[in-house]
Amino acid sequence: MAFAFSASAQETETQQDTTKTGYSLGRIELPRPNSIVASYEYDPILDRYVYRETLGNFNISAPLILTPEEYEELVMQEEMKNYFQQKIDALSGRKEGSEEEQKDLLPGFYVNSDFFQNIFGGGEIELIPQGSVALDLGILYSKRDNPAFSPRNRRTFTFDFDQRIQLSLLGNIGERLRVTANYDTESTFDFQNQLKLEYTPTEDDIIRKIEVGNI
Structure with missing residues (x-):
């Protein structure tokens, strides 16, 4: 006499409730106290x-060991973070001395070329912009009860967009070339939007000064 048994196991899937409960208050990051000192040692x-x-005299965290390549990359990331944080603070104007830092929002550029330095007396390019940009955005709605038009074409929606730009730019290329520009969309005449290039050679050159643009 033989008996045969068969057993089968059925896997049941359990559904997980993904509905979020409660509220997320986000993260609150407090400034680092001055008593905590961060340092690198080689x-x-x-x-x-x-x-x-x-x-x-106490370590508050485990030391982090870095290779020279990892150290250079980490220092570069920290410098970039501090640089952009300074620009953000200057734009917001919430910190002391922000008005002076707002004059230097654009970074300086340097051209490493002997030919460039011989012409302009240096390789540094400095741009100082000032001004404001205002945008007006509205909606115009019109309705005409004209039987000649279809009901759909009797009502129209259009966007009303207007911008006002007042911009002045002062640039120095090396020590010899100076760029001055003024632009205003509300100016009455075109000559009020000025662009001037002023090149001042050295005292040993025959040409004393070259001016191009609105003089």
Whole structure:
């Protein structure tokens, strides 16, 4: 006499409730206290950089060991973060000295070329913009009860867009070329929008000054 048994296991899928409950208040980041000191130390034996955060004589976190390549990349990221944070603070105007920093929102450029430096007396390019931009956006609605038009064409919606730009730019290329530009969309005459290039050679040159544009 033989008996045969068959057993089958059925897997049941359990559905997980993905409905979020509660409220998310986000993250609150507090400024770092001045008592916490972050520093990098170079270990010449291991050829590694060690990052530490200390409070007095105590380490408040585990040291971070970096290779020279990782150290250079991390320092570059921190410098870029601090640079853009300074520009954001200057635009917001909420910190002391922001008005002076607003004059230097654009970074300076440097051209590493002997030919460029011989012509302009230096390789630095500096641009200082000032002004304002205002935008007006509205909607115009019109309705005409004219039987000659279809009901759809009796009502029209159009956007009313207007912009006002007042911009002045002062640029220095090296020590010899100076660029001055003024632009205003509400100016009455075209000659009020000025562009002037002023090139001042050295004292040893025969030409004393060259001016191009609105003089």
